[in-house]
Amino acid sequence: MLFADSPMSKDFAVALGIEKSDFTDGRDSLPEMAKVAVLCKYLDDLRRETEEQQDIILSRFAAFYLPATIERALDVPPHNSPRAVTSDIIADMGLINGYLIMLVALQHIPYLTQYLNTGKRLAAVLAERLVDLSPRWNDSMRRRDSRSNQASNDGADYNHEAGNVVQLLGSLCTVYIKEKKDKVIPAPIRERLLPLLTDWARRYRNDFLGVVSLRLYQILTDPAFKPDVKKMRSRFKNWEVCALPTCNATQNLKACSRYCSADHQREHWTYNKGFVIVNHKQMCHKTEY
Numbered sequence: 148m149l150f151a152d153s154p155m156s157k158d159f160a161v162a163l164g165i166e167k168s169d170f171t172d173g174r175d176s177l178p179e180m181a182k183v184a185v186l187c188k189y190l191d192d193l194r195r196e197t198e199e200q201q202d203i204i205l206s207r208f209a210a211f212y213l214p215a216t217i218e219r220a221l222d223v224p225p226h227n228s229p230r231a232v233t234s235d236i237i238a239d240m241g242l243i244n245g246y247l248i249m250l251v252a253l254q255h256i257p258y259l260t261q262y263l264n265t266g267k268r269l270a271a272v273l274a275e276r277l278v279d280l281s282p283r284w285n286d287s288m289r290r291r292d293s294r295s296n297q298a299s300n301d302g303a304d305y306n307h308e309a310g311n312v313v314q315l316l317g318s319l320c321t322v323y324i325k326e327k328k329d330k331v332i333p334a335p336i337r338e339r340l341l342p343l344l345t346d347w348a349r350r351y352r353n354d355f356l357g358v359v360s361l362r363l364y365q366i367l368t369d370p371a372f373k374p375d376v377k378k379m380r381s382r383f384k385n386w387e388v389c390a391l392p393t394c395n396a397t398q399n400l401k402a403c404s405r406y407c408s409a410d411h412q413r414e415h416w417t418y419n420k421g422f423v424i425v426n427h428k429q430m431c432h433k434t435e436y
Contacts, residue, residue, distance in 0.1 A: 166212070
């Protein structure tokens with residue numbers, strides 16, 4: 148059961164300006180930085196729900212609004228706030244924006260993998276923005292890390308923001324593991340990215356940023372890591388095990404990318420046995436892509 152104030156898929160789309168609101172209070176025309184705050188609040192509210200209910204809402208969003216979200220992540224609309232903002236804030240918006248926050252939340256939703264099969268530009272764009280911003284972000288991160296500034300609130304939490312971008316890059320590179328590396332992240336960008344990942348993996352080895360940096364570095368450089376990447380790719384595509392709760396088949400998962408047979412796909416469409424409260428009908432939507 149949903150909490151009374153839990154956001155639905157359309158609420159996320161309205162906050163991003165992708166969908167028109169049923170109200171006239173301006174919630175569908177927020178300034179870009181305000182979208183970040185609203186999206187974070189919505190996602191915090193959504194996390195109170197069960198994982199199954201979260202996935203129903205996120206799957207519906209991805210089915211209907213994913214192309215527009217990625218389009219805006221690639222070309223972030225200009226900041227439309229009447230308040231003056233610095234050039235650094237405007238530059239940061241390339242990676243700190245509501246669209247990217249939403250894509251991070253959608254990483255595990257199979258619709259993202261399905262849509263990404265139509266184009267590979269996103270990984271290169273995000274990687275280039277990250278290496279371009281990294282000198283200034285690193286300076287801020289080092290100041291926050293220093294003993295004399297541990298209690299300060301010096302700038303944005305770039306550790307967290309960088310971790311989100313690196314994690315998403317890892318997911319994108321996992322999806323494209325069968326592609327040539329230069330088609331995903333071109334060599335000049337990759338050469339700038341790898342030392343950055345090495346540095347972060349060393350400096351933050353016990354933190355989120357360090358963990359995801361090491362994983363992305365291994366994905367990009369270590370052939371021995373490829374079997375693990377293939378397993379992760381199967382997980383993203385829901386190819387690990389047949390989606391019918393009573394079936395444990397792990398081979399020949401073909402129908403709808405989730406089932407070992409068409410019969411099990413049909414049975415799961417309206418499945419409501421035992422403690423299973425989410426069936427495939429709730430997660431499956433016709434898309435334009």
